[in-house]
Amino acid sequence: MKKYSYLILCVLITSCYTLPQKNKLYQAYNSIDLGVLGTQKKTIRKSSFEVTGIPFYRNPIKLDFTSKEFNNQNYKSYQNFIETSTKKEIVTYNDSLEIKPNYFELKINDKVSVIDAIDNSKYNDKVKKYIYHNPEITLITQIKFVAPNKVLQYLKQADALYLQTKENNQSYILIYKGGKIIHELNSSELQTFQYDISSFCWGINGTRVTGIVGLVEEGELCKNRTVRNPIKEVEKRKKEIFNNY
Numbered sequence: 001m002k003k004y005s006y007l008i009l010c011v012l013i014t015s016c017y018t019l020p021q022k023n024k025l026y027q028a029y030n031s032i033d034l035g036v037l038g039t040q041k042k043t044i045r046k047s048s049f050e051v052t053g054i055p056f057y058r059n060p061i062k063l064d065f066t067s068k069e070f071n072n073q074n075y076k077s078y079q080n081f082i083e084t085s086t087k088k089e090i091v092t093y094n095d096s097l098e099i100k101p102n103y104f105e106l107k108i109n110d111k112v113s114v115i116d117a118i119d120n121s122k123y124n125d126k127v128k129k130y131i132y133h134n135p136e137i138t139l140i141t142q143i144k145f146v147a148p149n150k151v152l153q154y155l156k157q158a159d160a161l162y163l164q165t166k167e168n169n170q171s172y173i174l175i176y177k178g179g180k181i182i183h184e185l186n187s188s189e190l191q192t193f194q195y196d197i198s199s200f201c202w203g204i205n206g207t208r209v210t211g212i213v214g215l216v217e218e219g220e221l222c223k224n225r226t227v228r229n230p231i232k233e234v235e236k237r238k239k240e241i242f243n244n245y
Contacts, residue, residue, distance in 0.1 A: 027077055029046070029048055029080070031085065033187040034142075034143050034171070035055060035141075037052055049197070052130070053137070055165075056117070058117065058165065059113060061109075061163040065155075067102045067105075070093045104144070105142065111198075128212070132209075132230060132231070135200070138198060142195060143196075147185075151183075151185060155175065158175045172184040172186060196218070201213055201215070201222035201227065202230040203226050209230045213226055
C-alpha cells in the first residue's frame with residue numbers, strides 16, 4: 001500500500017511542474033501581427049486573440065524564417081481565416097497539384113532583445129506596467145502566413161529577417177540581402193492564418209520585483225524562481241514573513 005501511495009505522490013508532484021504540450025498553433029480569424037500583446041479568449045466553439053497592446057521595438061529583433069508546402073490541414077486553416085476575415089484568397093491548393101504552393105513561418109528568435117525592449121526601454125513604460133498588472137497577457141511570437149507574389153519575390157531573396165518599429169508606431173518586417181534592407185514588409189501585406197503565443201516571467205528578489213526576465217511558450221513553466229504573477233507572489237511572500245514573526 002505504501003508503494004502505491006508513493007507512486008501517486010510522485011505523479012501529483014510531477015504534474016505540478018509540467019503542463020500539457022501544445023503541438024499546433026492557434027487558428028487566426030482576423031489579421032494578427034507578430035510581436036503584439038493580447039489575451040487568448042476561449043469559447044466553446046473557438047479560441048481567438050484580442051490585441052491589447054503594441055510594444056515599440058526600436059532595435060531590430062531577429063526572426064527565424066521557414067517556407068513549407070501546404071497540406072490539407074494547413075490549407076483548411078487558411079480557408080477558415082479567409083472565411084472570417086476581409087482578405088481575398090491568394091492561394092489555391094489540392095492534393096493533385098504536382099507543385100504545391102507554400103506558406104511561410106516567422107518566429108521570434110531573439111527573445112532576449114524582446115525582453116530588453118519591454119523591460120528596459122523608456123518607449124515601453126506603459127506596456128510594462130500593463131503586463132505587470134495583467135499577468136494573463138501574452139505575446140505573439142510565431143505566425144504562419146501567405147503573401148502576394150510581389151512580397152514572395154523579396155522573401156525568396158532574403159538572407160535574414162528582423163522585426164522593428166518605425167517612428168509612425170507601425171511595426172515592419174525588414175528583409176535583408178547581403179547585409180542591406182531590400183524591402184520593409186508591412187504586416188497588412190500578410191495573410192496570417194495561424195499563430196502562437198508566449199508568456200512573461202518576472203524575477204523577484206525577496207519582496208521586490210526586479211523586472212521581466214523570461215518568455216516561455218505554452219507547455220512551459222517559469223523557471224529559476226521566476227513567476228507569471230509578480231503581484232500575487234510578492235503578497236504571498238509578505239504574508240509568510242508576517243506569519244513568521
